[in-house]
Amino acid sequence: MENLDQEMNKSFSEPDSSENEKAPTGLLRMLFQHADWRDVVLMALGTSGCFIDGLSVSAMMLVLSRLMNGYASVSSLTLADVNQYALAFVYIAIVVGAGAFLEGFCWGRTAERQSTRMRTKYLKAILRQQVGYFDTTLEASRVTTSISIDTLNIQGILSEKIPNFITNIWMFIAAEITGMYICWRLAIVVVPAMFLLILPGSFYGKQLSSNEEKLQEAYAVAGGIAEQALSSIKTLHSYVGEEKMVKRFSTALGPTLILGIKQGLLKGMVFGSMGIIYAIWALLSWYGSVLVIDKGIKGGDILSAGVCVVYGGFGLGSSFMNIKYFAEASISAAVISEMIDRIPAIDSTDQQGTTTSPVKGELEFKDVDFAYPSRPESLVLRRFNLKVKACQTVGLVGRSGSGKSTVINLLERFYDPIEGEILLDGICIKSLQLNWLRRQMGLVSQEPILFATTIRENILFGKEDATGEEIEEAAKRANAHDFITQLPKGYDTLVGQLGTQMSGGQKQRISIARALLREPKILLLDEATSSLDSHSEKAVQEALTRASVGRTTIIIAHRLSTLRDADLIVVIQSGEVTESGSHDQLIGNTGGPYSVMVQLQKTLVVDGKTLSQSQGTNSTTLVSPAMTTEKTGLVVTSLRHKEGADQQVDEEDSRPSWRHLIQMNAPEWKSALMGCIGALLNGLIQPMLAFFQETIKENIAYGKENATEAEIIQAATLANIHEFISSMKDGYNTYCGERGVQLSGGQKQRIAIARAILKNPAILLLDEATSALDLKSEALVQDALEKTMVGRTCVIVAHRLSTIQRSNRISVIDNGRVIEEGSHDDLLAKGEEGAYFSLFSLQQQASK
């Protein structure tokens, strides 16, 4: 284990390249690192503008001193002199104006150019990083902060602070020299006094900015809480977590009150210390008068020299103010440069490495050991060996959390093994060119992620230069074309942030189309059809079977029927291959893990009651005459042919949603109202679970405020997740990662179920709550849920009919309407004409 830790440290914790050990970026390097020759010219012009601008006080005072002196001896002042002075002021105005314009324009322009380049490089650098880096070091929020706040900081420095600094410091030098020139006797006495003005200002100014920093930090923490809340708004509403969130928010804001008071005091001191200026004027006027009386110096010279010295002092003070921004900006620049210079161990921009042609698609895992960078102490794969022949279809099965998705993560080189190697056509994938390797694979992941753009663009991610026909063809093969064309904007429909405006099944089909468009040599399907109803699944499954011809296909599935025709089925337990062979071979091994799973699945699908009785649940306890304790199952189908081909469906209607449920139940508004009120106390579990960046314990505790440790453990035990949690080094304090990325799909669902159980709600809403679970876990969780359901109203959305078979009422929904309703037996009695019957028969056939 020590070796393992060392290896992990080498792979993930240490910087990947010696370049990263460079000293923090200095100000000069920061200034010029993103500049091209045009920027150098712009900065040179801008700097000359600053010098001209900084001369304004001196030039004005030189002319003014003469004019004032002229007033003093008014008899010798002619109109021609006055005109000359006035003209001199006009010239000053033009020259200074032009200088100030150059200053503002050139620095502003170059700031924009340099920061745009920096932002682009930064984003490129982030996208280049390996997945493990994000697991350990970087949180998405930090990236967004850097890309917005840090780059804005630097842009502000370039466009404003640097020109300000140069102008002011030059104004100070020029004004003090001019003061000396006009009246050195006065300047020599007053200049030291100026420090009385500058020192307290800069002392309090420093305090002010450090206080401001603390204030910003506190606001950032509070902002982070608000951001988390908004990104998980459904879960938050459902768990009535608003108050808890507001409490956390106001606790985070607590320090700002004290800091705010301190801020006020410091600002007062800064502004108050400006009063010293009047004392300086007192000294100026007294000593100036002495010089006029004793030395016969002209009044105009005294006044102009005094103004030069004082304004010069202000210039120095203002330039000091900029210094703190330079320090801040160089920190920002260091953060950005560090990222830009960072060369990851798995570098997606690396063009090195070999490629093979033609690709056969043979895969081999040789003695692979792997642990995720965020949990180096828990080995997920150990001595993992797997050989896949070219064009074979291989199914991976195993309990939730056994390491199936990890196999895919390693094939895609999102991570590298700690020990052992992975070969493609006999070549270690580490020596293959990374982008080429990834281009050989088409991945449909467990929780398909769509980009916030149109369906067309999302499919195009599979192959950038695909034609319209190719896109449609891929969508047809993924059984997505029909639903897409029924949307008012068809392929140009926007899918929303992360695809939230699409149903789970629609997202899966779009991402299957995306993978198929690529025509990959290796197809990786991680629970690719788990969110589809039986009809769609059958169609997509057939398409995938066709698509798998001539390519190597790896399928992860909990529904074993999906894998029946696979050439090889591999059973994974705790990261090790425990059994492998064809379906028939594995079935022949009675008592083996695979045949046990198949038996369990048959029992579940053919007769839901058998399982539950064998586990001691009395299904009759679910039946209750009162409406509030009814259990309703909803089956969402895609039986469009039943509705007629010409049916117009709007974008909303094509999505099964709770809104439709409400619309459909409009006549039963009283019950609906009761339900809505009750829903404020309800438990909602849906597959796209929103998780905060918190620990497992905190996530479960969302179910109930002030829940005790014992209650949390009890809920976790019922949700069949306690064992996994206890096996973790940090137990219940294990960090879940951004939106739970550090957990497997099934683990996330079970934690969400524990949260719902803890909440003890009046109404339980289960939206495909167990779809990501293996059969054994599902059976156990189902059992726990059924115990939880006793005495409450439950609405269950499920594609696996075994899940809802025992509901008091089952509603079959198609295109936003209930097309059939009744108990399981009632619906089956309708025979072949019935929609439920046909779904049920499909699932039965599949499980045989």
Ligand SMILES: Nc1ncnc2c1ncn2[C@@H]1O[C@H](COP(=O)(O)OP(=O)(O)OP(=O)(O)O)[C@@H](O)[C@H]1O
């Ligand atoms: N990014 C991550 N960081 C740390 N641990 C992780 C990460 N992703 C997964 N794990 C852990 O690795 C183990 C294997 O996860 P994996 O996703 O491979 O399981 P799985 O067999 O696909 O499960 P499921 O059937 O539930 O999807 C789990 O214990 C999980 O908690």
